[in-house]
Amino acid sequence: SGPAGMQAALSLKRQGLDVSLYERDNKPGGLLNVAANPPYKHRIRSLRDFLVRQLNKNGIHIALNRNFELKDLQHGHPDYLIIATGCKPITPKIPGYNPHHCLDLLPVLEGKINIHGKEVIIIGGGDNGCEVADYLLTKNNRVTIVESSLTLAPSMEKKNRRALLNRLKNKGASLRVGCTATRIGANEVEIITNKNDFQKLTADYIVQAIGFQPNNELYFEIKGHHPHVTLIGDAFGTKGIASALLQGEVVGYMISDMEKLKG
Numbered sequence: 001s002g003p004a005g006m007q008a009a010l011s012l013k014r015q016g017l018d019v020s021l022y023e024r025d026n027k028p029g030g031l032l033n034v035a036a037n038p039p040y041k042h043r044i045r046s047l048r049d050f051l052v053r054q055l056n057k058n059g060i061h062i063a064l065n066r067n068f069e070l071k072d073l074q075h076g077h078p079d080y081l082i083i084a085t086g087c088k089p090i091t092p093k094i095p096g097y098n099p100h101h102c103l104d105l106l107p108v109l110e111g112k113i114n115i116h117g118k119e120v121i122i123i124g125g126g127d128n129g130c131e132v133a134d135y136l137l138t139k140n141n142r143v144t145i146v147e148s149s150l151t152l153a154p155s156m157e158k159k160n161r162r163a164l165l166n167r168l169k170n171k172g173a174s175l176r177v178g179c180t181a182t183r184i185g186a187n188e189v190e191i192i193t194n195k196n197d198f199q200k201l202t203a204d205y206i207v208q209a210i211g212f213q214p215n216n217e218l219y220f221e222i223k224g225h226h227p228h229v230t231l232i233g234d235a236f237g238t239k240g241i242a243s244a245l246l247q248g249e250v251v252g253y254m255i256s257d258m259e260k261l262k263g
């Protein structure tokens, strides 16, 4: 029940159809719960709260702590199935990578791993990497971002990007653009600069922020067992909240039209 699943449920209900919503976590909202945590992103929490209120108002129950699996198909016998299972972090193919030495950004932003007053290297300076840096700087950490390209947070909206990069610079973040991580060890990262210089950086924590990929295994597992399965949101392609909401809304209309055609 991220934004894609929640919006799909609302759209289907508006078309007069019955909906069941499953969430494996203990709270609704999916990645909205994490995306809202870096500085200046609190409005994403308001969006999550709005969607949850709309679900409640429309009498749509979210079954929390329910990991939907292939075997669940036998119980509910749904006419249509929408898979909105979100995305998962890409595993870095950097020599020496080991999840014990190098954390994913989600547990860091969720506060499951509390990093305070430490030296942190972030591998990947895309939107997410820069936002984790922004978040960690509010907790008195010293942060280094290692990014292969020369541009940080390239897909972020212009004004937000300028404000974010100014905050990172003003708080003393070390922005190592044009630098590629070539090896990760316990508390150290080897990099090569675009001038072919090898350097070794050390830190208390290493966080990887190289990106996300669709979490679509359930879709491919279920597809052959049900005639009407649709994949939406980040599980289809990691394109952000607006795209997830749009796909959720549209799938409700599509299913309603198919029902009307049945007569």
Ligand SMILES: Cc1cc2nc3c(=O)[nH]c(=O)nc-3n(C[C@H](O)[C@H](O)[C@H](O)COP(=O)(O)OP(=O)(O)OC[C@H]3O[C@@H](n4cnc5c(N)ncnc54)[C@H](O)[C@@H]3O)c2cc1C
Binding pocket: 001, 002, 003, 004, 005, 022, 023, 024, 025, 028, 029, 030, 031, 032, 034, 035, 036, 066, 067, 068, 069, 084, 085, 086, 087, 109, 128, 131, 218, 232, 233, 234, 235, 238, 239, 240, 241, 242, 244
């Ligand atoms: C740090 C960060 C910042 C971001 N900031 C922005 C931003 O500013 N703007 C923007 O547009 N986008 C942003 N995004 C991306 C945005 O959060 C996602 O694109 C959006 O949440 C995708 O929605 P979704 O519903 O497809 O997936 P998700 O929000 O990931 O929701 C999927 C849900 O499915 C559940 N699930 C998975 N498998 C199962 C199963 N088998 N059974 C039951 N439940 C299951 C998961 O627990 C999850 O709750 C950000 C992402 C991150 C990580």
